[in-house]
Amino acid sequence: MSPPCFLRCDDVVEPGPGFDRAALLTERTGLPCVLSVIPLRADARLVDAVRELSRRTPAPLWVAQHGTDHRNRAPLGHNKDEFGDDADHLQRLAQGKNWLESHFADHFLNVYVPPWNRVTDKSRRLTRLAGFSEISTFALPSQAAPWDVTVEVQAQYRPPMLREAAELRALLTAYQGGGIMVHPVVMTDDEANLLADLLSDLPARRRGVSLPNS
Numbered sequence: 052m053s054p055p056c057f058l059r060c061d062d063v064v065e066p067g068p069g070f071d072r073a074a075l076l077t078e079r080t081g082l083p084c085v086l087s088v089i090p091l092r093a094d095a096r097l098v099d100a101v102r103e104l105s106r107r108t109p110a111p112l113w114v115a116q117h118g119t120d121h122r123n124r125a126p127l128g129h130n131k132d133e134f135g136d137d138a139d140h141l142q143r144l145a146q147g148k149n150w151l152e153s154h155f156a157d158h159f160l161n162v163y164v165p166p167w168n169r170v171t172d173k174s175r176r177l178t179r180l181a182g183f184s185e186i187s188t189f190a191l192p193s194q195a196a197p198w199d200v201t202v203e204v205q206a207q208y209r210p211p212m213l214r215e216a217a218e219l220r221a222l223l224t225a226y227q228g229g230g231i232m233v234h235p236v237v238m239t240d241d242e243a244n245l246l247a248d249l250l251s252d253l254p255a256r257r258r259g260v261s262l263p264n265s
Contacts, residue, residue: 201229
């Protein structure tokens with residue numbers, strides 16, 4: 052069975068152009084959307100923006116925790132990792148989770164989205180201790196858990212660059228389900244509209260699979 056289809060919009064912190072592009076994508080495509088919020092950088096105005104978006108779109112809308120402050124603490128020369136060697140990571144995790152749960156009670160998804168999709172034994176242990184039920188990371192469709200992403204639409208993050216239209220079409224033609232990872236904050240409006248057009252063409256059978264409760 053193919054994993055369900057949904058958008059995962061990463062690096063959400065405030066209302067503004069990036070949030071508006073995430074809203075455009077879910078409203079125009081009708082796809083369920085996970086807003087991956089960086090809690091220790093989040094603006095309180097985001098609460099009303101999410102509430103308003105949920106009124107406008109019939110598609111399911113969730114808020115998940117995307118790291119704590121999305122700061123790289125790995126030693127020089129190592130893969131990026133928010134946990135690093137500092138001692139307060141569990142406290143930061145709990146602080147972020149408490150803020151999201153208290154402000155987005157109706158939309159909070161108890162799934163942890165690691166910055167840079169970086170998952171280690173340490174991060175698995177800490178997120179379990181913090182009470183998260185699952186981790187959403189990048190995976191092959193054949194190996195994807197329900198909340199994993201299987202497609203990344205941007206070729207690179209800095210400088211931001213959406214994949215060429217032909218490449219995107221090929222990716223989505225071969226798409227077998229799973230999360231579609233998007234960074235709306237570094238997209239242009241034209242890129243968001245192009246992506247919405249392409250995503251709207253996804254076969255209905257890949258758009259209607261139900262997601263588990265978490």
